[in-house]
Amino acid sequence: MANYYRDSLKDVEAYVPGEQPRDIEQYIKLNTNENPYPPSPVVEHTVRHFNAEDLRVYPDPVFSELRRRAASVFKVPAERIFVANGSDEALSLIMRIAIDPGDRVAYPYPTYVLYRTLAQIAGAETVEVDLREDFNLPEDFPEKAGKVTFLARPNSPTANLFDQQVVEQTLSRSSGLVVVDEAYAAFSGTTMLDHLDRYPNLVVLRTLSKSYGLAGLRVGFAFAGAEVIEALYRVKDSYNINAFSQAVAQAALSDVGYMKSTAAQIIQTRRRALDRLVRQGFRVYPSAANFVFAEHERLSGKQIYEALKDKKILVRYFDQRRLQAGVRISIGTEEQMERLGEVLDEILGG
Ligand SMILES: *Cc1c(COP(=O)(O)O)cnc(C)c1O
Numbered sequence: 001m002a003n004y005y006r007d008s009l010k011d012v013e014a015y016v017p018g019e020q021p022r023d024i025e026q027y028i029k030l031n032t033n034e035n036p037y038p039p040s041p042v043v044e045h046t047v048r049h050f051n052a053e054d055l056r057v058y059p060d061p062v063f064s065e066l067r068r069r070a071a072s073v074f075k076v077p078a079e080r081i082f083v084a085n086g087s088d089e090a091l092s093l094i095m096r097i098a099i100d101p102g103d104r105v106a107y108p109y110p111t112y113v114l115y116r117t118l119a120q121i122a123g124a125e126t127v128e129v130d131l132r133e134d135f136n137l138p139e140d141f142p143e144k145a146g147k148v149t150f151l152a153r154p155n156s157p158t159a160n161l162f163d164q165q166v167v168e169q170t171l172s173r174s175s176g177l178v179v180v181d182e183a184y185a186a187f188s189g190t191t192m193l194d195h196l197d198r199y200p201n202l203v204v205l206r207t208l209s210k211s212y213g214l215a216g217l218r219v220g221f222a223f224a225g226a227e228v229i230e231a232l233y234r235v236k237d238s239y240n241i242n243a244f245s246q247a248v249a250q251a252a253l254s255d256v257g258y259m260k261s262t263a264a265q266i267i268q269t270r271r272r273a274l275d276r277l278v279r280q281g282f283r284v285y286p287s288a289a290n291f292v293f294a295e296h297e298r299l300s301g302k303q304i305y306e307a308l309k310d311k312k313i314l315v316r317y318f319d320q321r322r323l324q325a326g327v328r329i330s331i332g333t334e335e336q337m338e339r340l341g342e343v344l345d346e347i348l349g350g
Contacts, residue, residue, distance in 0.1 A: 008101065008123030015117050018316055028339060030330040031314040033156070033184075033291050035213035037265070037333070040258035043214070046251035050244060059243035062233070066246050069253045074193060074206070076223050082232045083249075085240050087183060087207040087220030088114060090232075094148060094203060094222070095122045097231040098177055104146030108137060110158065110323055112181065115150040124148075130322075131158070135285060135293075137166045145174035152181040154188050157318060157328040159287035161188055171199040177228070179203045186211030186263045187270075188288035193223055200225045210290060212252045212259050219249040266290050266331050273329075273337040280344050283326075295326035299348075307347045313340055 018032035038044070060066075063083045071078040084090035091114060099105060101123035107115040109128040119126045129144050131137065135158040137151075149170060154161050171178050178201055180192045185206065193204050203224040209215040219241065222232060241249075252259070274292055277284050282294040296304055304327050305317035316328040331337065 006123070008121060012117060012120045015114060019314060021314070026312050028313045028332060028336050030291075030332050030336065030340065031316040031328075032215075033210055033289070033328075033330045034215050035210060035262065035266075035290070036331070036336060037213055037262040039213045040252060040255040042251045042255040042258070043248055046248055050247060054243055054247070057243075059239050059241060059246055061238050063241055063246055066241070066250050066253075069250050070221055073253045073256055074221070074223065076193060076196065079226050080196065080223055080229055082222040082224070082229050082236075083241050083246075084220045084222060084236075085245075086209060086218040087181065087205045087222075089218075089240065090205050090220050090222040091115070091118055091150075091179070091181070093232050093235055094177065094179055095119070095124075096235045097228070098148050099124050103148075104176075105148050105150070106144050106146035107150040108141070108155070108162075110135075110318070110320065111150070112152045112156050131155075135160050137162045139166065141166055142169040142173040145170050145176060145178065147176040149174060149176060149178045150181060151178065152183065153192070154184040154287075154289040156184070156289065157291070157316065157323065158285055158293050159184075159289045159291055159328075160285055161190065161288040164190070164192075167192065168195070168199075171195070171202055174201060177201050177203055179205060181205045183207050183210055184289035186259065187267060187290045190288075196223060196225065200227075203228060208249060208252055211263050213262070214248070214252060217245050217248055217252075219245050263290075269334050269337055270331045272334075273331060273340070276337075276341045277329075277344075280341075280348055291328055291330045293323075293326050293328050296348075300324060301326045304347075308340075308343065311343045311347070313343055 067078040067081045070081050095118045099122040103124050104127050105119035105124040106127035108131050127144055127146050185191050205222055207220040274284050277294050281297045284292050284294045301317050301324050
C-alpha cells in the first residue's frame, strides 16, 4: 500500500454486501432483508408528482418538516431526532462524535459487520464479545461496554432479540454511548424508544430501509438526548438528506398503517416458513425480524446456499466463525416462501 493513507486504514476489511446479480429478475432474492412488498401507494403518488423545480434550491439542512412527521410517528420530541442518509450514516457519524484513535468500541459477535468496519476506520480498539450458544448476550456483557457500544436489536444475522434486562444493565453501567440499532424493530413488537428519558447515553436507530420498503431511498433516524443530537448536527455534511428523499420519507411516514399491514403479513409468513424449515430438518433460531437464521442437520450453510443459488434462489451465507453451519433467509412473499419450500424439498429429498 502506498503511503497516502491513515494508519488505521491498513486494518479495514472492505464491506462485502449481499449479491445483486445482473440478471436479478431471474432470482428470488432472499439475501439482503429487503421488504418484498412495494412502498406505500402514498409514496408512489409522491414520487410520481415530485416537482423537479424543487431540486433547484438546497434542501432543508435540518429537515424540519420530516422531523415533525417523525416526532408524531415515533412519539419522540422533534429536538431529539436526527435524520441520516440511512442508519449506516448515523452509525458513522456516531463514531465521528465519540471516538478518538485507541478508544474502545464494543459489540457482540456475530452481529452487523459494519460496526467492526467503522471501528477499524476510526482506529478504535475493537472489543468483540461472543454471544452465548443461543445467540443471546452473555450476562457479563455490560462490563465490556466501550466508549461506544453497538447492539442490534433484533440482531443480524441471528434474528433474535437480546434480553432487555442485559441491554438496560449495559446502559446503566456504561459511561459511553450505547447504540441500540432497531433496523428490524417493526417485526419485533418492541423498542427502547420509550427509555430515552431514563438513559442519557442511549441512542436508538431506526430506518425506512426494511419495514417501509425504502432501502433505495437512504433515510434513517437517530433518537437521543438533545446533547447527542446537537453533536451529530455539528459533524454532519450540510445537506446530508436530499430534497427528494425528505419529501418521500415524509410521505412514507404519513402512511404508517400500510407499513404495519405489510409487517404483519411478513410476520405471518415468517411463522409458516419457520415451521416448514423445521419440518425439513433445520434448526431455526427464534426470529423477531424479517429473516431467519437456519442450520440444517445434514448440509452445511455453504451447501444450502449453493444448491439454492443453482435453483435461482439467493440467500445469505457468511463464511465466518459460528455462522458457517447456517444461512440467513429473508422473509419474502407467501409465494416466494412457498417456492423456497418446494426447492428445499427437492434439494433435501433428492
Ligand atoms: C440493514 C441494516 C442497517 C442499515 O440500514 P440503512 O438505513 O439502510 O443504512 C443498519 N443496521 C442493521 C442491523 C441492519 O440490518
